[in-house]
Amino acid sequence: MKLLKLVPDNTNIGFVKLRHWAFALTALLTVLAVGATAYRGLNLGVDFVGGLMIEARFQQPAQLDRVRTTIDRLGVGDGSLQQFGDPRTVQIRLPLPEEGGAGAANAIVEKARRAMTAEFPGVTFSRYDTVSGKVSGELIQNGVLAVMLAVIGIAVFSWFRYEWQFGVSTFVAIMHDVLMTLGFFAVTQLEFDLNIVAAVLTIVGYSINDKMVIDDRIRENMRKYRKMDMKSLIDLSVNETLPRTVMTSVTIMLALGALLLFGGHVLRGFTAAMMLGIVVGTYSSVYVSSSLLITLGLKPQIEGKGSKSGLAAQAERMGPRDDGARP
Amino acid sequence: MLNFSRWAVAGILLPLLIGVLCAIPSFLPDNVVSRLPQPLQTRVNLGLDLSGGSHLLLEASTQDVAKQRLANMEEQVRTELRRGGERIAIGDISSRGGKLSFMVRNPAQVDAAVERIRPLTQGAGLTGQRDFNVEVVNSSTIVVTPTSAGIDNAVKSAMEVATEVIRKRIDEMGTREPTIQQQGGNRIVVQVPGLQDPKALKDLLGQTAKLEFKLVDTTANPAEAAQGRAPVGSEVLPYPDNPSGIPAIAVKRQVMVSGEDLTDATQGYDQNNQPIVNIRFNGSGGRKFGQVTSQNVNRPFAIILDGKVLSAPNINEPILGGSAQISGNFTVESANQLAIALRSGKLPVALTVVEERTVGPQLGADSIRAGLVASIIAVVAVAAFMFVSYGRFGMYANLAVAINVLVILGVMGILGATLTLPGIAGFVLTIGTAVDANVLIYERIREERRRGRGVVQAIQFGYKEASRTIFEANVTHAIAGGIMLALGSGPVKGFAIVLLIGIATSVFTAVTFTRLLVARWLRTHRPTEIHI
Numbered sequence: 019m020k021l022l023k024l025v026p027d028n029t030n031i032g033f034v035k036l037r038h039w040a041f042a043l044t045a046l047l048t049v050l051a052v053g054a055t056a057y058r059g060l061n062l063g064v065d066f067v068g069g070l071m072i073e074a075r076f077q078q079p080a081q082l083d084r085v086r087t088t089i090d091r092l093g094v095g096d097g098s099l100q101q102f103g104d105p106r107t108v109q110i111r112l113p114l115p116e117e118g119g120a121g122a123a124n125a126i127v128e129k130a131r132r133a134m135t136a137e138f139p140g141v142t143f144s145r146y147d148t149v150s151g152k153v154s155g156e157l158i159q160n161g162v163l164a165v166m167l168a169v170i171g172i173a174v175f176s177w178f179r180y181e182w183q184f185g186v187s188t189f190v191a192i193m194h195d196v197l198m199t200l201g202f203f204a205v206t207q208l209e210f211d212l213n214i215v216a217a218v219l220t221i222v223g224y225s226i227n228d229k230m231v232i233d234d235r236i237r238e239n240m241r242k243y244r245k246m247d248m249k250s251l252i253d254l255s256v257n258e259t260l261p262r263t264v265m266t267s268v269t270i271m272l273a274l275g276a277l278l279l280f281g282g283h284v285l286r287g288f289t290a291a292m293m294l295g296i297v298v299g300t301y302s303s304v305y306v307s308s309s310l311l312i313t314l315g316l317k318p319q320i321e322g323k324g325s326k327s328g329l330a331a332q333a334e335r336m337g338p339r340d341d342g343a344r345p
Numbered sequence: 346m347l348n349f350s351r352w353a354v355a356g357i358l359l360p361l362l363i364g365v366l367c368a369i370p371s372f373l374p375d376n377v378v379s380r381l382p383q384p385l386q387t388r389v390n391l392g393l394d395l396s397g398g399s400h401l402l403l404e405a406s407t408q409d410v411a412k413q414r415l416a417n418m419e420e421q422v423r424t425e426l427r428r429g430g431e432r433i434a435i436g437d438i439s440s441r442g443g444k445l446s447f448m449v450r451n452p453a454q455v456d457a458a459v460e461r462i463r464p465l466t467q468g469a470g471l472t473g474q475r476d477f478n479v480e481v482v483n484s485s486t487i488v489v490t491p492t493s494a495g496i497d498n499a500v501k502s503a504m505e506v507a508t509e510v511i512r513k514r515i516d517e518m519g520t521r522e523p524t525i526q527q528q529g530g531n532r533i534v535v536q537v538p539g540l541q542d543p544k545a546l547k548d549l550l551g552q553t554a555k556l557e558f559k560l561v562d563t564t565a566n567p568a569e570a571a572q573g574r575a576p577v578g579s580e581v582l583p584y585p586d587n588p589s590g591i592p593a594i595a596v597k598r599q600v601m602v603s604g605e606d607l608t609d610a611t612q613g614y615d616q617n618n619q620p621i622v623n624i625r626f627n628g629s630g631g632r633k634f635g636q637v638t639s640q641n642v643n644r645p646f647a648i649i650l651d652g653k654v655l656s657a658p659n660i661n662e663p664i665l666g667g668s669a670q671i672s673g674n675f676t677v678e679s680a681n682q683l684a685i686a687l688r689s690g691k692l693p694v695a696l697t698v699v700e701e702r703t704v705g706p707q708l709g710a711d712s713i714r715a716g717l718v719a720s721i722i723a724v725v726a727v728a729a730f731m732f733v734s735y736g737r738f739g740m741y742a743n744l745a746v747a748i749n750v751l752v753i754l755g756v757m758g759i760l761g762a763t764l765t766l767p768g769i770a771g772f773v774l775t776i777g778t779a780v781d782a783n784v785l786i787y788e789r790i791r792e793e794r795r796r797g798r799g800v801v802q803a804i805q806f807g808y809k810e811a812s813r814t815i816f817e818a819n820v821t822h823a824i825a826g827g828i829m830l831a832l833g834s835g836p837v838k839g840f841a842i843v844l845l846i847g848i849a850t851s852v853f854t855a856v857t858f859t860r861l862l863v864a865r866w867l868r869t870h871r872p873t874e875i876h877i
Contacts, residue, residue, distance in 0.1 A: 021876055022733040027795060073708070123698065124547050144708035145394075150699040153402065157834060164832040168825045175821055213767055216829060216837040220774065220844070223825035227778070230818040231785065238810075262781075262788040265734065269727050269784070270777035276723035277773045282715030284394070284708075285770055292774070 024268065025261040033256050034249045037309035044306055048194055051201020058204045063211030066158045068151035070112040070123060072130060077140040079105040088137045094126050100209075103283025107144070114148060123148040161215040165196060168219055172226045176233065183314040184233050188226065191307035195225045198298045199291055206290075213288045221295030224270070228263065228303040235259050236308070248316060252308050267300050347805060347864040357861055361748055361854070367755030387758030391538075392765030392839055395713050397706030398538035400835070403550060403696040405507060405531045410500050410694050411491065415440050418477065418489060421465050422447075426458060433458045445489040452485045459487060500531060503693040508533055511696075513689035514549050533696065543703050545682065553651045553695050554686035556604030556671075558634070561645040561657050565595035582647070584654035586674045594654055596647045601637045606630025610687035612680045615672060620680040622671040624687065631667025639663035648673070650683070702835070716769035723773045724750070731780055735787050736876045741862045742783035745854040749779050752850045753843065762846070765839030775847030778822075782855035786811040791877055800875050801867060808860055815856060823848050 064071040074085070082099055085108055089097040095113040102109040110130070115122040127146060134141050149157070169192050177185025199218055203210050235255040243251060271293065278289040349357075367387040370378050378386055393400050419438050422445065426433040435458070436448040449455045459479055466477035466489070476495030480488050508527050515523045515537065524536040537546060562579040567589065575581045575595040584594040609625040626634055638646075638660050647657045648671050655673035675683070724746065731739035753775065757764060790807030798806065826848060829841035866872075 021736050022730075024734075027791075075708075123701070124544060124551075128544065142705060142707070145702070145704040147703070148698070148701040150697075152404075153700045160832050160834065161837075164828050164837070167832070168828045171824045171828065172821050175824060179817070212834070213836050213840075216767055216833065216840040219825050219829050219837070220771075220840075223822045223844075224778070226821045226825070227781070227818040230821055231814050234814045234817060258792065259788075261791070262784050265784045265788065266778075266781045269730060269780050270774070272726040272730060273723040273773050273777035276726060277719045277770060279719075280715060280722055281719035281770070281773070282712050282766075284712060284766055285715075288767065288770055292770075 023261070024264050029257045029260055030253070031257060031260070032253060033304055034253050034309055034312065037305065037312070040305040040309060041313075044194060044302075047201075048197050051197050051204070054204040055197075055200045058207070060200065060203050060210040061207045063209045064111065064147050064149045064154070065212040066154050066161070066210070068149050068154040069114045070126060070146065070148045072110045072112070072127065072146040073102060073144050074108050074110060074134060075142050075144045076106045076108070076138055080108045080138075082108065084137065085110070085134075088133050089130065092126075092129055092133055094129065103286070107283065114150060157212060161212070164215065165218055165222065168222050169193065169196065172222070176226075176230070180233060180237060181316065183311050183316040186314060187307040187310040188229050188233070190310060191229060191302040192222055192225055194302050194306055195221055195295060195298050199295055202291070202294050208287045208290065211287075213285070214291055217288045217291035217295065220292055221299055224292075224296060225299030225302065228266075228299055229307045231262065232256060232259050232303055232308055236311070248312055252311060256304055256308055263300060263303065267296055270296055347801065347808075347860070347867060349861060349864060354861065357857055361752060361858065364752030364755035364850070365748060367758045368751040371754050371758055387755065389754055389757045390761060390763040391709075391713070392763045392768065393536060393538055393702065393709075394704050394766045394836070395709045395716075395764065395769075396538045397704050397709035398536065399543035399546065400700075400702040401535040401537075401543070401547065401550070401698055402528070402700035403511075403533045403535065404699045405500070405504060405533075405694040405696050407496070407500050407531050410503050411443060411496050413694070414491065414496070414499050415443065415445060418465070418491075419445055422462055422489065425461055425465060431457070433461070444491065446482075446486055448486050455481055455485055455487065462487065462489065504531060504533070506690075506693045507696065510690050510692050511535065511550060514685055515546070517685045517689060518546065518549065520546075532699075539706060543701075545678070547698060547701075549682050549686060550696060551698070552682070552686045553692045554604065554683070554689075555651050555691045556607070556687060557649040558601040558603070559596040559599065559647050559649060560601060560637070560641060561647050562595040562597050563644060567591055567594075570595040582649060582652065582654050584647075584657070586656070587654075594647065594657060596649070596654070601646065602626065602630050602634045604687060604691050606633070607687055610684040612677065612684045613670070615670065619672065620675040620677045621673075622675070622680050622684045622687065623668065624671060625668045628667075631665075634667070634669065635663060635665040639665075712766050712769075716766065716772075720750075720769065720773055720776070723776050727776055727780060731783070735783075737866070738783075738787050738790075738859075738863070738875075738877050741859045742780050742787075742855065744862070745783065745859050746776060746779050748858065749847070749851050749854040750776065752854065753846050756846050756850065757842070760846075762842050763839060764843070765836055767836045767840035768843040771840045771843035771847065775843065775851060779847065779851035779855055781818075782811070782815045782852060783859060785815055786856070786859075787877055790875075794875070794877070800872060804863060804867070804875075808856070812856055815852060819848050819852055 074080075080101075082101065086097070086099055089099070089110060089112070094115075098111045100109045100111075101107070112126060112130075115126065127143070127148075131143060169189065172192065173185045173189035176188045196218060199221060203214065232255060235258055236252060239246070239251050239255050246254070274289055274293050274296070277285060278293065281289060370381065370385065370387050371389045378388060419440060422438065426435055433454045434450040436450065438445055438447040449458050459481060462479055466475050466479055475492055476498070478490045478492055480490070482488055504527055508525060511533060512525050515525065515535065520537050520539075522538060524534070526534045528534050535550065537543070562576060565576055565579060569575070570581050570593050571591045573581050573593070578599075579595045579597050581593050581595050583592060585592055587594060606626050606629060607624055608627045611623050613621055613623045615621045642660050642662060645657045645659050648655045655671060658672060671683070728743040728746070731742050733739070735742065750772070753772070786807050789811045790803050793803035793806045794800075823845060826841050826845040829837050830845060833841055
């Protein structure tokens with residue numbers, strides 16, 4: 019049987035050569051992403067701005083206009099409507115009353131339920147969330163803190179394990195991934211809620227996974243080919259790991275694709291974010307973090323320093339690989 | 346690298362077997378699982394977003410506790426100084442700025458007053474810490490300031506009592522498997538699965554259920570009461586259902602009997618078939634109630650719930666039996682709710698819902714189905730892709746993934762972890778990343794073959810070199826997962842649990858388990874060429 023190979027053997031693509039173009043493009047995209055986030059803002063869900071979210075499920079495809087007038091007639095403040103998933107599901111967002119806590123929010127849900135059932139017989143509220151301003155503030159804080167800690171924690175890990183250049187390049191690349199994801203949410207105006215924070219953290223986790231594999235290969239090749247200049251060495255390492263990079267991206271995309279198409283509407287934004295993150299993360303492994311190592315001045319002859327920075331480095335000093343393999 | 350002793354084989358297969366076995370109860374129907382012995386009921390709990398139900402985060406206001414405590418203290422000081430042979434006359438007690446201050450009329454009695462107040466300020470514990478500080482300023486004014494340790498203690502004990510009361514109330518409602526947990530200093534998380542409509546639950550939790558009986562002040566002018574003015578010793582309370590139409594009524598400050606003296610409360614009907622709540626007092630409560638009602642025949646008394654007058658019936662005859670009924674504008678449902686609230690005692694502090702998430706059971710069931718379908722399709726797609734890419738080795742990886750999925754479920758069952766909707770996403774993602782380890786190994790083997798290494802050597806090197814990379818990549822991945830678990834709330838946490846368990850088990854199945862399979866094949870077939 020002929021086995022499938024997505025990437026031909028022994029590729030030799032000059033990734034490093036393109037790095038100035040790639041940097042320019044990356045910088046431009048990142049600026050655009052930040053700009054979009056700042057200018058359009060994120061469509062923050064009730065998790066982060068507080069309020070009331072009702073997901074109503076109708077017997078027939080919902081007429082948004084009629085739903086809107088029904089909600090407006092309640093006089094409980096400015097509502098916003100959105101088709102969600104299939105045409106029979108509508109998401110209604112309402113502001114939470116300032117005063118009154120539990121009772122007040124409850125009363126609004128009941129009022130809405132009564133009005134909607136009168137207007138559209140058979141409608142059900144398949145879920146609803148109410149989050150007070152105070153709690154939503156804490157959720158934002160925790161979300162931002164979690165993402166920042168993850169990025170910093172991972173950068174510190176790769177700094178201790180390798181040289182500082184790896185830490186910095188990883189940090190920059192992951193920040194790039196996070197910012198691009200934010201930009202994606204700003205442009206599409208998909209709802210940004212707690213689940214998306216989990217998605218962003220997963221992107222961070224995946225992206226770092228990807229970079230570790232390439233960084234590890236760079237380290238290995240640095241020991242193996244001490245005379246090779248850094249540019250060819252990084253090109254070699256990226257090319258050597260290219261089949262794996264592509265294979266893994268494809269398998270994860272297959273899994274996420276199944277989730278996007280069949281996983282139900284609640285997870286759709288979450289899955290879309292992750293799929294984007296996989297693409298962005300893979301790109302940044304090749305073009306941002308690896309190429310940045312050259313700009314940061316990583317030199318092949320740093321054996322002395324490397325040996326001090328971690329257990330693995332110590333173990334590797336026992337000798338470079340000489341196992342009779344013929345290149 | 347490729348030689349396994351008998352013990353090593355057992356050491357690899359046994360945990361996997363246990364993990365897979367522990368996953369089985371999750372697929373069995375309820376009635377079968379409940380017949381298994383307790384340690385074997387290793388089932389994955391479904392989160393509220395899958396089973397349907399309500400998640401409520403309740404918050405107590407600490408200021409409220411402090412205020413209430415100050416009010417109690419004021420009452421105690423008043424009674425203490427009025428008591429006994431030597432009465433100490435004082436001026437108005439001000440409670441501004443969170444502390445009590447008052448003037449002692451006779452400067453000679455200041456020391457005596459301080460002497461008598463001090464014992465009231467001693468904390469309940471053995472630490473000897475004071476709950477309040479007592480000082481004299483300007484030689485005749487006494488200031489009683491609550492200490493922060495005192496407030497903290499009060500909040501803590503109030504929260505403990507509140508959690509207990511809530512537990513009782515929810516148990517009385519007869520819902521299954523509720524989770525009630527204190528969170529942080531002043532919050533309580535309540536999770537009730539499978540509830541169609543949490544309105545009743547929230548109404549019940551929103552009630553403080555402080556019940557008081559007070560005499561109505563018949564000397565008060567109703568018109569003045571409507572404007573909030575009451576004679577000395579009385580106060581004006583809201584009375585929404587007042588038959589006279591004025592939504593307020595003046596009642597005596599002194600409490601006849603309070604809800605603390607209740608032993609039971611049940612919903613019932615009065616002679617006109619209107620829903621009411623029947624209550625029964627304990628011994629001392631019954632005596633007090635009997636005494637006051639005998640002295641006040643033909644006068645009205647007020648039934649007050651959470652500061653609002655429910656009704657003000659007339660005392661037609663002394664009520665001596667120790668039981669009474671509360672009438673008001675009840676429906677059967679609201680009377681029943683009040684009965685439950687009264688039975689479970691009053692909340693020491695009012696709670697507000699600061700976060701609520703409710704998922705209908707229908708949506709939950711839809712999500713499970715969608716998640717299952719997506720997982721199966723993901724597994725099939727990934728497995729097919731692995732097979733066409735790596736042939737026999739791809740099948741080894743697939744077997745590892747299949748076992749991995751079961752082991753994750755098994756470990757979650759053993760830990761009693763909860764599977765949420767984002768958790769299912771974590772699952773699907775784990776399927777994608779679990780094969781990454783195999784991809785790393787197999788690509789490495791391909792590379793080593795291209796470099797001209799022999800079959801066995803290439804496989805050995807592939808596993809050895811890739812293992813290091815896999816370890817490093819997974820450690821960093823676990824850092825992200827650990828942070829999610831520590832800082833995340835709700836959905837993020839559910840996702841992180843699956844991710845972390847998946848990282849741990851997938852390294853084991855993808856690296857060690859497939860190595861075992863490959864080694865076996867090499868030993869039995871001794872291939873000279875491999876298709877990879």
